[in-house]
Structures are given as C-alpha cells and as structure tokens.
Amino acid sequence: MADPASYRPQTGEIPTNPGVYRFRDPHGRVIYVGKAKNLRSRLNSYFANPAGLLPKTYAMVHAASSVEWTVVSSELESLQLEYTWIKEFKPRFNVMFRDDKSYPYLAVSMGEKYPRVQVLRGERRKGTRYFGPYTAGAIRDTMDTLLRVFPVRSCSAGVLKRAEASGRPCLLGYIDKCAAPCVGRISAEDHRALAEDFCTFMGGEAKPFVTRLEKDMAAAVAELDYERAARIRDDIVALKKVFERNAVVLAEGTDADVFALHEDELEAAVQVFHVRGGRIRGQRGWVVEKVEDSTTPDLVEHLLQQVYGEEAGLQGRLPREVLIPVEPSNAAELAQWLSGLRGARVDVRVPQRGDKAALLSTVRDNAEHALKLHKSRRAGDLTLRSQALQELQEALELPIALMRIECFDISHVQGTNVVGSMVVVEDGLPKKSEYRKFSVTGAAATDDTAAMHDVLTRRFRNYLQEKTVQAEATRKPGHQAMLNAVADAAVAPAPHAVADTTTPAPRTKFAYPPNLVVVDGGKPQVNAAARALAELGIDDVYVVGLAKRLEEVWLPDSDFPVILPRASAGLYLLQRIRDEAHRFAISFHRQKRGKAMTVSALDGVPGLGESKRKALLAQFGSVRTIRTASIEELTGAKGIGPSLAAAIVRHFTDDGTDAAAVPAINMTTGEILET
Template structure:
C-alpha cells in the first residue's frame, strides 16, 4: 500500500477555487472522483493522520498513487464534470447506482410510416413517445395487450411486417382483431396514425375524457338500437377501466413526481423510488449500494440524483417534481442541472405534510425491507466469493490477493477462423465491459499453443505500452480536456487462467517471460480431469471436486469458452457470406456491407426473395437478379 505522503501535493500548489479531483492507483486507473467548493481545503483533509480517517477513506488514500484536479468556474460546472467522470471511469471507491437491468417503457414509434406500439428498454430514440417506467415488465405487457382491443395499432417487427405485405396475409393479431393490419391494407396510413395518436393521448393523461367519450357513444348507439355496436363500446370501456385499475390513484391526477427514500446502516444503503404519473404509481425502482464514500445524507442524495437522471438522459422521463427525504447538498445548482436536462423547471423539495409525505413514508418502508432482504441474501454470496478467492490463492501459492483474474480460450474449426476470447472477473464477479475478442492469423494460427502465445503477447504488450505512455504519476492540476481519456484496456490481472494443460500454460508463461513480466501468475485448467497446472510443475494441483475455488475456475473457463464460440460462429458466418458475395458482378464494398447488416448470415441471404433483396439500400433490379442467381446456383449451396 502506498504512503499518502509520497504523492501529497504542496498545499500552496492547490488552488482555493471550485473544482473536481481524481485519485489514481499505480496503474493509472481512476479510483475516486470528487468535487469541492474549495479544492485546497478538501484535498488537505485526505492527508491528515491515518487514525483520523474513516476506514473507507483510509483504504482509498493508501491505494492511490497520485491525485490530480481540474479547476472550474463555478459549482454547477463542478457538479456536471464530477458526474461525467464518475460515469466514464466508474471508480471503485465512488458510490455507483447500478440497476440489474433497464426499466421498461411503453413506446410508440411515431417516426415510422405505420407507428408501432411496443415495450422498450434502454436509451431513448428519436421520434418515439415513451410512457412509464413500468415495473414489473409483466404489468406493461398486460396493459398493452388490453389496450390493443381499443387501439389496434401495429406491434410487429419490421421483418414480420414485410413478410405479411409480401404474402398478403396478416399475422395472428390481425386475425383476432388486436391489430388493424395496415400490412394488408385493412386500414389506411392516415387512419392508423390516428389510432396511434389516440393511444398516446390516452396514456398521456386524457384517459378519463376518452372513457367518457366512449360512454357517450355507447349511449347513442343504444338509443339508436344499434346494440351490437353498443356492446362493443361497452367492452372497450371495461377494458380501459381495467388499465386504470392496475394503477390506483394515490395523488391528484395532474401529479407527475418521482419520490425517493433511503434506508441505510454503517456499510450499505438501499434506495427506492416510486414513479408517479397522472396521480398513479406507474413504476418502482430500487438500488442497494455499498457506502464506499464518507457522505452525509445531503451529499448522498446529490450523487443519487446525478446518476439516476444523468443515466436516463432526463428529457420526458424527468418529472415536474422530485421529492427527496432530505434537502440535497447544493440544491440550487442541482435544480439548475435538472432543469437543463428536462428543458423546464423541476421542483426539487422535501415534502413536510399531506399525501406526498405519507407516500414517501411508504417508499421508505420499501427501502427498509429491500435492505433487510439484500443483507439476508447477500451474506452467503459475499462469504462464498471471498472464501473461493482465498482458497484459490492458498492452493496456488500466489502471494497477492486475486482481485482480478483473466481467462483465455482458443476456438477454431480444423485450424480455420482461429479466434480467442478474454473474460475477466474482479472480486469474484464478471466484469463484462473488459471482455475482449482476438482474431488470429498467419503463423500464430497453426496450433493452440502458438495462438495462446500470440494472444498473451498482444494483450500484455498493450499493457506495457500504456504503462510506459502513462509514465510516472505526479499529483497536480490538469485541464478538463487532457484529464478525459478512454477506458484503459491493459489493466494487469493478478492471475491468468488458460483453457488447457501444460502446453498451453507453457506458451502463456513464455509470452509473459519474453515481455519481462514477472508479477502475473499463470495457471491452466485441463478439461479431462479438471486439473490445475502451474508452469514447470511436473504434477497438477488437484482442487477438491466440491470446492468453491474449483467451481470459480470452472465458471470462468466455461464463460471464456462461450464467449469464444459466439465470436467464432459470427466470424465464420460472415466469412462464408463474404466469399459468396465476392463473385457477384457490380457488388461493391458499400452494398456488401448493407447486405451483411440486413441479413447477417448466408442462410438468411439465400432464403431471401428478389423483392427482399430490392429493399436493401443500393440494390437495383439488375443487381438483385445477379445476386439471386449467384445465391441459388447449385455449386454455391
């Protein structure tokens, strides 16, 4: 562990203006990002006597090897830059609120010729109207299924829509009247768009008025003795009422608010938020995070709102009102930032009394229950993971903790299309953002050991190059532009695991030796008897069959194998497709790329009709004929 005094900057060199600072470890990784109104005062607080620091801060400053800062003009800029860097670098000592998945929205693609209603996750897209979020996903799927009775808009994918157009037959939803079937001309483009507009208005808050209008139409139809139409309208009204019943009214119908609450102990904090739209609870989200920062409640709420709304990109997902349990740190600057995201003012406040305060109490109870449940589930997981890593370290005789493990696997078919995969676990958990794929060619592809040597050489040569480019870390001020940088590829692991026995281990070990790396340990896991081989050892290490350490290695090896096989199949399919396309006259690189993007595989391309080929950008009638003939030729099948 580093001595903080070894990289402490001189106090006189630190400005007293607002700014954002970053601590880096010896490999140059950003491990903590913070902001301050007064940089000198804040940074000096990290270099006091170790006994005066809390355990988390003590661990952070002794892990770091340097500190740097960027001066900004005001506290709002500091808030924005701090969030940007936390999102970019995901520092291990910052609190990061991660969902296990994105939350579902009901989306209507108004930018398409025939708008499509669907359940959508992830980032917002242009010309798409969103309603939600909803949780669980089953709730919005049931809601959409009910709404299709009254608003039978298209829900099918572009591929299904094209096939229905070509065949002249609608899909199942068209036959059961849950789709107006614009694909076969049952409804005009204008009428279908009107249906989509009505669906958007209903979900946007005009539901009560829409139901009253249907009831008036039902009464008029009954008065005219058109009982069949009146019965259909009655069923539509009941269907729409069922949609409302799923979300009971808890506040006034004009209320749009997100209500946050927090439950915490010394080590962890659970956060819950209820999304209230049109007075109804439309969704619920939750996080449980480790308290790696020495934050008070006000700072915690600031970081929470930064990450929740920064990740959602604000916009129409950010409501008019945000209710929090305590007033956040730098409330005015935070409210100004939220205003820039939403495009209009956001009322950020603490409810004191009334229905909103009562609802926040319910959210707080949910947070407390979530924290209790997390602790009961997590206790076993943390213990098991820690025991597996400790057991593996002792069995292999590795003198350093196995904080990061990388596993490599080679995949090919009879020596062709040779590829390799690298998968990573940190603290016993997969880190998929650091997974890598390698294509191998030339002499390196002649056998598994050569391929393994090539992959390890390429990976760790990159590590050495980046370490040399980084140079000696020096504490001091940096500009915001130079401080930003891409996520590093070459973080060194504590342990390298290869899929194979002594030959593969020897190749991997030789690659590291030739590069002059002596602080990364190598083992191999042989499939036949699940033996663990060490370099230059005559006999393998036999881990107990039921041990958690062997189970960890098996999971890592299987994940590397899965990742390699997936890449190999994709590469093989693309290479076969490209070989067929090479023989088609008039087919240039741009049109070949368009075909690959549209169909993706040789099987799908051969199954395509001339009409489907013509839908691809740049493919005309003559080229479609040449392409179709080449694909259907007997010697190409």
C-alpha cells in the first residue's frame, strides 16, 4: 500500500476553483473520481489526517499512487465531467448503483423492413422503441397476450429468412400469433401499421382499440357471425387484462419517476416506480455500497447521474417529473442537466403532501424490504467467496491475497483453428469486460504446450509494453491532468480553465496484472506457462494448473500435485474459473471454425469477392442453400450476374458435368427446384 504522503501535492499547487479530480493506482488505473466546488479544500481533506478517514476512504488513498485534477468554470460542467469519467473508467471506489435484478424491456424494432417485437436487455439499439422495464414474468405474459390482438412478427432474422426461402411460415404464423409477412399474408406497409398500433397501445392509448373492437364485435353479432364475435370478445378481454395490470396511482397524464431509498451505515437500497399516464409501468431497484462519508443528498445526486446518464439520446424515455426523497445540494444544476438530455423541461423536487407523497412512501417501503433481502443473500455469497479465496491461498501457500485471478485455456480440433481464451476473476467474481481471445498460428499451433506458451507470452508482453508506456507518460513532474478527449466531449472548458503540462496516462488493455494465473491442464501446460513468464522476467505472478482427470492442482517444477478436498470451496472456485475459460475458448473456436468453413466453401470462385460472398449469404442464409441454387436463383442476389452465377454452380459441381444439367435440390424438403 502506498503512503499518501508520497504523492500528496503541495497546497499551493492546488487551485481553489471548482473542478473534477482523479486518483490513480500504481498501474495507472483510475480508482476514484470526485468533484468539488473548491479543489484545494476537498483534496487537502484526504491528506490532512488519513488515520481519521472512514475505512473505505482510507483504503482508497492508500491504494492510490497519484492524484490529478481538471478545473472547470461551473458546477454544471463539473457534474457532466464527473459522470463522463465515472462512466468511462468505472472506478472501483466510486458509488456504483448495481441492479438488484435484471430488468427486461419490451422492444419493437421499427428500423427493420418487418418490425419485430422482442424482449431486450442491456444497450439500447437505434431505431427501436422500448417499453418498460418489466419483471421477467410479467413481460412474457404481456407479450404473449398482445400478440393475439397485434400479431406482429416476433421471430429471429434466421427464422424469417428460412420462412421466406421455403414459402412456409413458422409456428406462430399457423396459430395466428404472427401476421406472417414473410410469406405475403400481409404487406410490409400493413405490417408496419400493425406495429405502430402495438406501440400506440403500449404507450398508454388503449381505449381507442377497445372501442373499435367492441364495434366490430357488435357488427359480427348483427351478421350472426358468432365465431368471429367470440374471437373479438377474447381479444377485448386480453387488451383489458394488459391495460388494467398497472394500477392507476396518479392523475391521468402524469409522467414521473418516483425514487426512494433506505440505508444503513454501509449500504443503501434504491427503488424507483416508473409512472406513465398515471399508471405504474415498471419498477427497478439498485443496491450501493457507501464510499466516503456519503450523505443521502450525495447518494441521490449520484443515482440520478447514473440512471439518466444512460438514457442520453432517448429523449422520450425521460419523464417530465423526477420525485426524490431529499434534495441534493446542486438540484438546480441536476434539473438543468436532465432538461438538456430530455430536450424539454424536467422538474426535480421532493413531494410534500398528497398522492405523490403517499406513493413515495410506498416506494420507500419497497426499498426497505429490498435492502433486507439483499443483505440476507449477500451474507452467504460473501462468506463463500471469502472462504474459497482464503482456502486457495492457504493450500497453495501464497504470501499475497488473490485479488485477481486469470485463467487460460486452449481449444482446437486436431490442431486446426487453434485459439486461446483468458477469463478474469476479481474478488471471486467474473469480470467479463476484461475477457480476451487469442488466435494461435504458426509453430505455436503444433501442440497445447506451445500454444499455451504463446498465449501467455503475448498477454504478459503486452502488459510489460503498456507498463513502460504508463511509466513514460507519468514520469514528468506535476499532479494536474490536461483536459483530455473525454473532457472535451463532455464540457466546453472555460477560457480561464487551468491545465497543466503533464500527459494523461493512456487507456490500456493489459496493464493490470493478476496475482494468480490458472491454466487448464497438468504439468506440461503449467511448466510452459511458467517458462513464458520467466522469459519475460516476471517473478511476482504465481502459476498453477488444474488437470481435468482427477482435478489435481499442479505447481511449476513440481513432481507431485496438490490435492484439494473434493468439498473444498477453493477447488470449486478453480473449477468454475476453468470451466468458464473452457466455455469461452470453445465459443471462440466454433465461431472461427464456422467462418473458416464458410470462406473455404466459397473460396476459389473466380470473381467472387468478400462483398459478393456476404450478399450471397444474406440472400440464401447458408452455404448449403447456395450449393443447391440454380443460376436463375443465384442472380437474385445483389451483384451476382449470370456469368458469376454459372461459375458458382460449376464450383459446386464436383463431377465436372455441365452445370446447366445439374439439378438444384432443396436439402430440407428434397424438392427438385430445377431440372
């Protein structure tokens, strides 16, 4: 651990302006980002009396090795820049609100020729409308019910292409839960209008559809068409079921997000109800570990930054009102920032009385229950992870705690398409953003040990190179950082903004080394990995191997393995890491092998380049279909003329006969397409 006094800046060097500061660790990683109205006062508080700091703040200043800052002209700019850097660097000591669940959205891909209804999570996609969030069970029920009335396409792109090629719809088309635009039952324009109706209904306008269906039902009854009337009746019931699922809690037309939290000394749980049109459309929850002396206003500020910062570019998703339990110190700047994201005014306020205050109380009760549930679950999880890491450290007789473990695996089929994988575990949890793939070629692809040596050499050679770059970038004296490209994108610096002459450390991929390297294999693989590290001069990273046969743990240059008890939590952790590396390697190998097979099957056709190959695959869906296609069918693909189509047919004619005489056969149905 570093001594804060070793990198403490001189008081006179720190400006008194508002700004944003960053603490970095010895490897150059940003571990904390903060903002202050007065940088000098705020930064001096970290160094004046470190022994009097809270435990997590004490750990942060001792884990850091440098501090740098950027001066801005206003609190609004500091708010924007702080969020931008937190989002980019994901500092481990910052307040990060983690979802206590995974909340899906009901999405309609209006950017496609035939819009598709689907359940999506994660990153927002361009040209797609989102509704929610919902709980996992509720969204499936909602989607299944609405497809009765609005039979919009819900199949994947692959299923759609197969249906178009075969002329037969999928199962949903047969049971009337899809209008089947793939086979021409409905035109593209009419299907898009159907999707627009779906979006309109999900937006809260249900009454026009119910009224229209009631009129259609009455007309069917008048015509004595009772079967059709019964179907329409069921559709009305389905629509009302979906529409009435969300209780009316506020006046019609009210769009608001209602936040509340419940906290103790270490953690806080947050809940939000999304109210649209006066009805609760969704609910989300987060749990956060407190950092520094975080007050409730501070937590609310960081919560709004994180939640709505992710909504940038989706103006329709931000509500007109944001109701919060307490007002942050910079409420005016927050409201201004949110209004800029939405493109219209956003009110941020604390409800004092009436229905909104009552709803806030209900949300607070949910937050209290969520924190109790989180603590009961987390207690068991933390205990097991800590026990596993401790057992592993003791069994391997390692002098350091296993904060970061990297596991490597090699995958191939009889020496072809050799690939390597690297998975990362920090504090016993996988860190998928730092997983890496390696393609192994040349002499290194001859056997597993050579491939393992190659992968480890490349990984740690990159580490050493980036470590050198980091050292050169931070060798110059000074503590401030220039406004980098991230800051330029976030805020326009004021004319009087202060910037120093130091160069900010570059973003790196491999600069943070593990404490332990685990390889999938026995003694040969372990020795190959240890030799790779020794050749690079790395002696502070420990290496072990886990052999599949008897789950033995091998150490370098050891004649006998370490046998962990079958019920050992440490062995179970190693097995999970090894299995994850194996899964990741196999998935990459299959992807590479499939691509190689596709390229090799179409390779050698004169005049068939990469773009035309992609056009063929987009048109026919697979090499098997291309192989059986006729010249006339091949010319339907973009860029494929008659002469090139004839060359493709000749390429797949192995017996050398005239291509025109070779029949094209549908490999799925056996039907002769051309004679």
